[in-house]
Amino acid sequence: MVDVLIASAQYFLHTEFLIGLVVGTLAGLVLGVIPGIGSFVGLALALSFAFVSTPELMLPLMVALSGAVFTGGSITAVLLNLPGTEANAATLMDGFPMAQKGQAGRALGAAVTASAWGGILSAFLALAAVPLILPLVFSIHAAEMVCLIVLGLSFLAVLSRESMLKGLISGGLGLMISLIGFQANTGLARFTFGSLYLYDGIGLVPMALGLFALPEMIALGMQGGAGTIASQGDTRIKRTGEVLEGVRDVYRHWRVTLSGSIIGFFVGVVPGIGALTAMFVSYGHAKQTARHPEKFGTGAVEGVLAAESANNASQAGALLTSLAFGIPGSAGMALLLAAIVLLGLVPGPEMLTRHLSLSIALVWTLIASNIVAALIILPSTRFLAKVALVPSRVLVPVVVVISFVGCYAFREEFNDVLVALLITVVGLVMRNFGYNRPALLLGFVLGTLFEQQFYLAYAIDGPLFFSRPGSLLILSFLAALYAWHPLKRLVTRKVTGRVSGP
Amino acid sequence: MKRGAESWIYLAIVGLCLVFGLLALQMEQWKARLLPVLLSSAVLLLALAGLCKEYLAASRGGAPASARSGELGGYLVSGAWVFGFVVLVYFGGFLPGIIVYCFSYAKVHGASWARALLLAVSVSLSVYLVFEVLLGVKLYGGLGAP
Numbered sequence: 001m002v003d004v005l006i007a008s009a010q011y012f013l014h015t016e017f018l019i020g021l022v023v024g025t026l027a028g029l030v031l032g033v034i035p036g037i038g039s040f041v042g043l044a045l046a047l048s049f050a051f052v053s054t055p056e057l058m059l060p061l062m063v064a065l066s067g068a069v070f071t072g073g074s075i076t077a078v079l080l081n082l083p084g085t086e087a088n089a090a091t092l093m094d095g096f097p098m099a100q101k102g103q104a105g106r107a108l109g110a111a112v113t114a115s116a117w118g119g120i121l122s123a124f125l126a127l128a129a130v131p132l133i134l135p136l137v138f139s140i141h142a143a144e145m146v147c148l149i150v151l152g153l154s155f156l157a158v159l160s161r162e163s164m165l166k167g168l169i170s171g172g173l174g175l176m177i178s179l180i181g182f183q184a185n186t187g188l189a190r191f192t193f194g195s196l197y198l199y200d201g202i203g204l205v206p207m208a209l210g211l212f213a214l215p216e217m218i219a220l221g222m223q224g225g226a227g228t229i230a231s232q233g234d235t236r237i238k239r240t241g242e243v244l245e246g247v248r249d250v251y252r253h254w255r256v257t258l259s260g261s262i263i264g265f266f267v268g269v270v271p272g273i274g275a276l277t278a279m280f281v282s283y284g285h286a287k288q289t290a291r292h293p294e295k296f297g298t299g300a301v302e303g304v305l306a307a308e309s310a311n312n313a314s315q316a317g318a319l320l321t322s323l324a325f326g327i328p329g330s331a332g333m334a335l336l337l338a339a340i341v342l343l344g345l346v347p348g349p350e351m352l353t354r355h356l357s358l359s360i361a362l363v364w365t366l367i368a369s370n371i372v373a374a375l376i377i378l379p380s381t382r383f384l385a386k387v388a389l390v391p392s393r394v395l396v397p398v399v400v401v402i403s404f405v406g407c408y409a410f411r412e413e414f415n416d417v418l419v420a421l422l423i424t425v426v427g428l429v430m431r432n433f434g435y436n437r438p439a440l441l442l443g444f445v446l447g448t449l450f451e452q453q454f455y456l457a458y459a460i461d462g463p464l465f466f467s468r469p470g471s472l473l474i475l476s477f478l479a480a481l482y483a484w485h486p487l488k489r490l491v492t493r494k495v496t497g498r499v500s501g502p
Numbered sequence: 503m504k505r506g507a508e509s510w511i512y513l514a515i516v517g518l519c520l521v522f523g524l525l526a527l528q529m530e531q532w533k534a535r536l537l538p539v540l541l542s543s544a545v546l547l548l549a550l551a552g553l554c555k556e557y558l559a560a561s562r563g564g565a566p567a568s569a570r571s572g573e574l575g576g577y578l579v580s581g582a583w584v585f586g587f588v589v590l591v592y593f594g595g596f597l598p599g600i601i602v603y604c605f606s607y608a609k610v611h612g613a614s615w616a617r618a619l620l621l622a623v624s625v626s627l628s629v630y631l632v633f634e635v636l637l638g639v640k641l642y643g644g645l646g647a648p
Binding site: 409 | 507508511515518519522525526529530531533534537538541542544545548549551552555573576577579580581583584585587588591592596600603604607608611612613621625629633637639640641642
């Protein structure tokens with residue numbers, strides 16, 4: 001293990017890796033600051049550069065971006081009462097009241113430092129968990145892999161905020177779309193209608209950009225030219241000492257930061273649910289265990305600490321699940337898995353066996369990006385808050401242009417631009433009617449692997465491959481997952497009936 | 503109306519799954535058709551369940567259908583800009599398309615002439631420098647390009 005740790009640390013001597021780390025952190029901060037953009041658009045845009053990239057550049061860039069985006073999002077949550085990303089929603093509950101009381105600098109200092117600590121502590125937890133997970137990873141065969149992919153899709157579908165039915169449909173559609181094109185098993189071209197373009201299947205880049213970046217830009221464009229966010233925010237910080245006061249708050253309330261980090265990590269490990277859930281669980285826990293819970297929501301610094309430490313901490317947990325099992329710990333990690341596939345790697349156990357040192361280096365990247373983000377953000381908060389005021393008449397054309405050029409550049413194929421346009425329509429419909437876009441993308445990304453493993457399992461263990469002990473264990477998790485909501489509803493109904501009964 | 507639209511979407515998914523499944527059934531090798539048939543059947547059942555849920559809710563007089571025509575109009579206008587950009591690129595190529603799109607988008611949405619022009623020139627210049635010069639991508643030159 002020591003050898004692997006040393007080998008993983010050596011990645012930081014590569015210029016490419018460092019560029020990925022710094023660019024990803026900067027992009028994460030800027031994208032986090034701009035409400036309505038968030039990590040999805042950023043990660044999707046980053047995918048469009050995968051064609052000239054290597055795993056050593058692209059993966060740290062994406063991990064650093066997803067690590068720093070919530071730190072950036074805390075700035076607008078505190079200063080402008082607008083969460084930069086959805087996972088900063090709880091931050092504004094106490095952060096903005098603090099700003100209204102003239103403690104904006106203190107709230108920001110607390111938010112940024114708690115974010116950094118959350119990210120760092122949970123990354124160390126992830127590193128400690130790797131040796132424990134490895135035996136589990138070695139025991140995964142094709143049959144278990146098939147069940148794991150189904151479990152991952154189900155987690156995304158069931159635990160997301162949208163309807164479970166629509167989530168499952170989305171995941172299924174993603175798997176179906178991935179079947180378009182040449183099939184390696186048989187040498188047949190499926191659903192190509194004689195088109196040479198479709199022999200290679202639908203491109204991952206047009207898919208990601210059409211599902212995430214372009215629909216968001218169309219929605220943003222509806223707000224008019226000056227849109228993006230309310231342009232009358234108070235971005236003033238009275239003095240630098242205030243920020244340091246916030247930094248000291250983290251150490252004063254170290255229990256809140258520590259528990260937020262641990263909660264964030266473990267919630268992040270659960271596939272399909274991400275920073276948003278982690279943040280609210282941590283906020284609720286901090287409120288329940290506080291000496292003065294009535295102060296929460298009126299400008300209690302503990303609220304900011306709990307929310308910010310948890311949302312950053314969830315990233316390490318999500319990264320661990322995504323790398324080890326190939327099932328995304330959060331919706332954003334579905335895009336990281338897409339990048340892994342694009343770069344010619346196989347998500348899942350192989351990342352913790354053949355590419356273990358790279359995977360560990362990615363966990364180190366989370367630690368580094370959190371430190372770099374805090375170092376950048378503390379002196380430049382005022383400037384970054386101004387970024388949030390970029391009007392949509394600038395933002396929309398820039399993102400639309402980069403999206404389409406990125407789509408084209410990947411294979412120098414204009415059909416990819418047309419496909420992206422078509423998928424944008426699908427993405428808009430899904431966005432508006434509550435379908436689960438990350439589930440569709442994940443189904444699409446894992447579709448080829450799913451089919452390969454499905455036939456491999458079939459060849460090795462026969463049609464009843466899912467009756468292997470490991471598969472049965474995963475399937476029992478799946479059954480519990482599906483039973484969870486109806487059972488919860490039943491229990492709630494019974495309890496409510498008893499309370500309101502005669 | 504939203505409820506109507508929800509049902510139409512489920513119907514579209516049902517139709518898609520039927521076509522997908524039927525096409526798969528015509529494939530010669532079982533390894534090529536097994537998974538498409540399984541997946542399309544599963545999604546078909548889910549979409550039918552969603553459709554039934556919609557009709558049950560509608561027959562119970564559930565949530566009132568909300569008029570969303572204003573929102574739809576907004577999406578159409580905003581989407582038309584994106585569509586227009588692709589049309590521009592298709593005929594004229596990326597660089598002229600970017601200049602016209604960025605300039606007109608910024609101008610129509612309230613930017614001054616100078617700022618709109620600055621945006622158009624800076625975006626197209628950045629795309630040229632990053633993609634053509636730095637990354638060596640031959641950007642699409644439009645229908646008339648050799």
